Amino acid sequence: MNQKRIIGLTGGIATGKTTVSNYLADTYRLPILDADIYAREAVQPDSPILKQIYQRYGSQVQHSDGTLNRKRLGEIIFSNPAERQWLEQQIHPYVRDRFLSELDTFLDAIASGEGLCAEPASAPCKPRGNPQDRTGSRSWGEPPRPRYLAASLVAPTVILVIPLLFEAKMTDLVTETWVVSCSPEQQLRRIQKRDRISKEQAQARINSQLSLQEKIALADLVLDNSSTKEALIQQVSTALATNGYHRQFRI
Numbered sequence: 001m002n003q004k005r006i007i008g009l010t011g012g013i014a015t016g017k018t019t020v021s022n023y024l025a026d027t028y029r030l031p032i033l034d035a036d037i038y039a040r041e042a043v044q045p046d047s048p049i050l051k052q053i054y055q056r057y058g059s060q061v062q063h064s065d066g067t068l069n070r071k072r073l074g075e076i077i078f079s080n081p082a083e084r085q086w087l088e089q090q091i092h093p094y095v096r097d098r099f100l101s102e103l104d105t106f107l108d109a110i111a112s113g114e115g116l117c118a119e120p121a122s123a124p125c126k127p128r129g130n131p132q133d134r135t136g137s138r139s140w141g142e143p144p145r146p147r148y149l150a151a152s153l154v155a156p157t158v159i160l161v162i163p164l165l166f167e168a169k170m171t172d173l174v175t176e177t178w179v180v181s182c183s184p185e186q187q188l189r190r191i192q193k194r195d196r197i198s199k200e201q202a203q204a205r206i207n208s209q210l211s212l213q214e215k216i217a218l219a220d221l222v223l224d225n226s227s228t229k230e231a232l233i234q235q236v237s238t239a240l241a242t243n244g245y246h247r248q249f250r251i
Contacts, residue, residue, distance in 0.1 A: 004110060005157040006103070008174035010165035012212045013205055014191035016180045016225035016232060021161050023233055028157075028240065031106065035162040038098040042091045043068055049090050056086070078204045092168045099160060099173055110156045157240075166210055166218050178239065179219035181212050182226045 011017050024030045043050045050068060053061060061073045077084040162170055171177060182190070184206075191202040209215075216222050221239055225232045 003155050004107070004175070005155045006174045006176075007157065007159050008165045008171060008177045009159055009161045009180070010163060010177065010215065010219075011180035011223075011225075012182075012187055012209060012215065013163070014187055014194055015182050015212070016223075017161055017163065019225070019229060019232060020178075020180055020223060020236055021159060023236055024159055024240070031158045033099060033102050033158065033160050035095050035099070035160070035164070038095040039091050041098065042094040049094065052090055053087070078201070078208055081208070084208055088164070088168070092164075095168070096170060096173075099162075099170070103158070103173065106156075106158050164209065166215060176220045177218065178221045178223060179212075179215045180223045180225050180232075181216055182224070184212070186226055187212070 009017055009021060021032050021034070025032050041047075043053065045067065053068070053073070057073070057076065061069050061076070063069050073087075077087050160170075160174055162168065162173075165171060165174075165177060187206060188199065188202055191197070191205060192199060195202070195205075197205075223232060223235050223239065
């Protein structure tokens with residue numbers, strides 16, 4: 001069995017991670033495990049973490065029907081680093097456990113010889129949902145079980161989309177790290193347009209993560225998304241064709 005390839009896909013807010021993950025899923029039929037999905041699961045109604053959030057912030061983060069007001073919660077955490085850190089301390093362990101569970105399934109499928117994604121091209125190999133419901137990151141619906149890989153690839157491959165890959169110290173989950181980058185000016189414009197927020201709000205969200213330059217310095221591979229979508233996709237295809245194993249995966 002060829003060595004598995006577990007790619008940690010990250011980058012700054014609004015730099016193009018979704019474009020890359022969608023391309024990998026749609027074109028190569030790769031399984032996409034997304035931290036944003038698991039973070040959303042963590043605050044489902046009646047979940048222990050949601051109860052802790054309500055205990056801390058009260059009715060100001062609740063809609064009239066009792067559901068979480070993500071916009072208001074986002075305003076709180078992006079304006080107060082201490083509150084953001086508290087929330088991340090609640091959610092990140094859950095997200096990590098979900099990744100470990102899905103990776104166990106992935107590795108079991110490889111070991112049993114069931115690693116190929118057998119669905120027809122019309123069947124999605126990625127989570128689906130409403131990307132417009134955001135508090136600084138993508139929000140999705142319930143994730144399907146992952147399916148396993150394109151037959152054309154040299155090694156079993158899975159993509160972990162983790163916006164806070166370095167900040168949350170999850171690099172031990174992957175064998176290599178890819179960072180999607182663009183210029184600071186492009187990033188600011190994109191997040192303002194995507195989330196329909198002010199320049200000041202956009203900058204606060206950007207500042208809540210490591211800078212792009214810091215992420216680039218930590219990356220095994222950098223994908224430059226400062227030009228066209230076609231140029232980005234070409235870089236992704238080239239990177240995927242390169243059998244790059246940079247660190248020992250452990251689980």
